[in-house]
Amino acid sequence: MNSTEHNTQHIDHIIIGAGPAGVQLGYYFERDQKDYLILEAGEQPGNFYKKFPRHRKLISINKRFTGSDNPEFNMRHDWNSLLSDDYSLLFKDYDKEFFPQADSLVTYMQDYVNHFDIKVRCNTRVVNIDKEGALYRLTDQNGNVFLAKKLIVASGFLKPHIPQIKGIELAENYTEMSIDTKDYENQTVLVIGKGNSAFETADHLVSSAAIIHLCSPNSVNFAWKTHYVGHLRAVNNNVLDTYQLKSQNAVLDAEIMSIECVNQRFKVLFKYKHAEGELEELWYDKVLCCTGFAIDTSLFSEETKPELTIKDKYPKLNNDFESVNQKNMYFAGTLTHSLDYKMATSGFIHGFRYNSRALNTILNKKQGEHYPEVTCNNEDVAQLVLDQVNESGAMWQQPGFIGDYFYPDGDKVHYGFSLPINHVLESLAKEKRQFFTVTLEYGIDADFDPFTANRIHRENVAASDHSQFLHPIIREYQGTELVSEHHVIEDLLAIWKEDIHLHPLQSFINEAIRLVQKTEELA
Ligand SMILES: Cc1cc2nc3c(=O)[nH]c(=O)nc-3n(C[C@H](O)[C@H](O)[C@H](O)COP(=O)(O)OP(=O)(O)OC[C@H]3O[C@@H](n4cnc5c(N)ncnc54)[C@H](O)[C@@H]3O)c2cc1C
Incomplete structure (x- = not known):
């Protein structure tokens, strides 16, 4: 095709940008055999990291040794790898430095795309986003047109944020x-x-x-x-x-x-x-x-412009990562940081890789699939909670923002994994009478100096809600109402495997479930 011949392609899901977020989402779309394409302006994936950070050293840590051979646990200390179900292709094999070189990430991302056959069309800069009926109509720099049912903007930050200063x-x-x-x-x-x-x-x-x-x-x-x-x-x-x-x-x-x-x-x-x-x-x-940087909205038409927030640096999103004013326009990557700004890690690879995975789960649910859940007996759920807080990368990397949930169903409990907690609260509040969330969170103390702080004794479980370091919090909801919460006491090694961790948690869950069941029996 010569450059004057233009082409129109219909694709269910178009992702703009083959940065770590777009590629991570591409992995899940490819795995789930969705109809999708990633459009990338640069010559290769990871274009941002070819130039940034300018001094070439990443600040996302590359901890190659943890003493553990549990690959899920190790993701807690690997801030650069993208996720995959088999944990193959890890960034630690690309750079030995704790603060690695940006060029290593570019190489890693190209290999990741090749290894998992992720569909990326490079040298394709989207210059306009418009609507055609219910579809998004994207035009690239050569006039090629892409029509998408769902648009996922993972275009990162390319526009500098300029403060208002005279001169x-x-x-x-x-x-x-x-x-x-x-x-x-x-x-x-x-x-x-x-x-x-x-x-x-x-x-x-x-x-x-x-x-x-x-x-x-x-x-x-x-x-x-x-x-x-x-x-x-x-x-x-x-x-x-x-x-x-x-x-x-x-x-x-x-x-x-x-x-x-x-x-x-x-x-x-x-x-x-x-x-x-x-x-x-x-x-x-x-x-x-x-x-710093801000979202570049110049490619959106007036009709498709997403509402912005936080000094107009980020798109304003609902709890499904969808624009609040543009239906079927989703965001991935650093642009999702408006949801946990200065609270968790959605601005960075080790955080938003879990958002991309969660977005895929949310989109699947919208297509009628169930959230991935397991079922266990009531008496086993406390142990399952501890297994998860000891291992889950998502909960560790996205404290308070991404977590697990469970809800009772007779003498069984259904347990679901790694979704944004606000999304869980919104969706389960509509469907379930009683449910629980599981997160890892820091203690709340605005003036906390980690080097001088007094801490509670490691066995003082009665005061576990005074824990300062990252620790598990299990909250019970009935509809939208927070009914009770339980803190598993902080632990220096962040390993919660002892009776002082399990037994109080077990009592909390059993008691809460029993109380609701009893009330229902009486009603
Ligand atoms: C200076 C600086 C240093 C940082 N260092 C780190 C770090 O060390 N570790 C870390 O985890 N995070 C770091 N970050 C945060 C960083 O923003 C993200 O990690 C990451 O680059 C964002 O990933 P992303 O996939 O959301 O976007 P990007 O990596 O920016 O990817 C977006 C992609 O979209 C493409 N694109 C943009 N517009 C278009 C268009 N119109 N059409 C087609 N393609 C388009 C771009 O070419 C790019 O490849 C840093 C941020 C800055 C500003």
């Missing part, structure tokens, strides 16, 4: 700035932003720049303190030493009022946040803008 256009953006340290030798550099891309950039420049300032209005948040992996990771925070140990660099909590270019240098006016509103003007040779 911000004078700053070089993270996406295009030089990463050659020679360009920064003896320079005074302002890095705008305090996320990982800002600190990664500053870290890269410590050996060449004369002075580095990082600035944003908000104070830095540490991932090791908040448990949120999007906050500053220790691997990127070397520059903090150079601030507090007086090596000319600094981290400023300030609003940038303006940036001006004067004789090829930059005059920047700051209003400090913690200094009685003090204003100060400082001069820089370079200003770098490292303030």
Whole structure:
């Protein structure tokens, strides 16, 4: 076909983007023999990682050794592999570093696509998304048309998020700035932003720049303190030493009022946040803008534009990963992070790989299939809960966001796996009189300092709801109402196999089920 001949293809499911999220979903579509195609703008899957992170070191950990040969457990410490039912093709075989190279992920993703025969059409950039009746009508850069019943947008973040600062256009953006340290030798550099891309950039420049300032209005948040992996990771925070140990660099909590270019240098006016509103003007040779990314909505027509949320960075989604205003338009990958923003890990591979799997399950349910569930006797469910909290990758990686559920049915219990908890609450509340959710969650203590905190004694099960570290929480619902909850006490090794874990849980479940059954008998 020459470039002027255009083609129209009808496909049930079209995924835009062969990043880790689109490819992960493709795996499940391929497995379940769905009619689907992934359209990818780049020459190969994993296009984002060919350029980003700019300094090429991933911050998703590659823990090759855990002491366990349980492949599901090992996914708790493998943040880069995509899921597969047989756990074949793991990222640890592609890179030995704990913080691996981005190029290794690109190679891994290409191999994953080939290995599982995932249908990706590369060099196909969707330039317009419109409607044709109930179908989505996608047009690529060559004028080819794709009609889809269901559209899954897994196009990631390609548009820089630019803060509203007078003169911000004078700053070089993270996406295009030089990463050659020679360009920064003896320079005074302002890095705008305090996320990982800002600190990664500053870290890269410590050996060449004369002075580095990082600035944003908000104070830095540490991932090791908040448990949120999007906050500053220790691997990127070397520059903090150079601030507090007086090596000319600094981290400023300030609003940038303006940036001006004067004789090829930059005059920047700051209003400090913690200094009685003090204003100060400082001069820089370079200003770098490292303030994150946002969804690019330019390819949507007016009719198909999804509603946005969180400073217009993310699409607003319902609990099925579907746009709140565009029926049959679903999202996958980092764009699903609006559902657990700053709470869990949907912005990152180790989180959203489970969202892609859950989305496939949800779509199957909409087609009339049942959720994958197992059935056991009432007295065995507590042990099943513990088996899951000891092993499940999804629950561990997506704390409080993805979990299991179960509901009684006579003297049996049906147990289901790894769905977004809000989705479970919404769907089971309609169908079941009594049901339970199972999640792993941290204790809630806003001012928690992990290095000085007092903890409860490991056998003080009466106080297990004061557990601070990740621990299992089982909640009982009747319809939409939360009736009771049980915490399994925190454990240093996160292994819940002892009687102090099992027996109180067993009593909680038995009692709750018995009470409802008794009430029903009396009614
Ligand atoms: C600087 C930076 C560093 C990061 N580092 C990490 C990290 O180390 N580990 C981690 O887990 N997460 C990291 N993240 C989060 C990161 O966004 C995600 O891990 C990941 O890339 C998102 O995956 P995705 O599949 O949602 O989107 P992407 O990986 O961005 O994939 C989207 C794909 O869609 C394609 N595409 C886009 N638009 C179109 C179109 N119109 N038509 C066709 N194809 C299109 C793109 O070419 C791309 O291949 C980082 C994010 C940033 C910004």
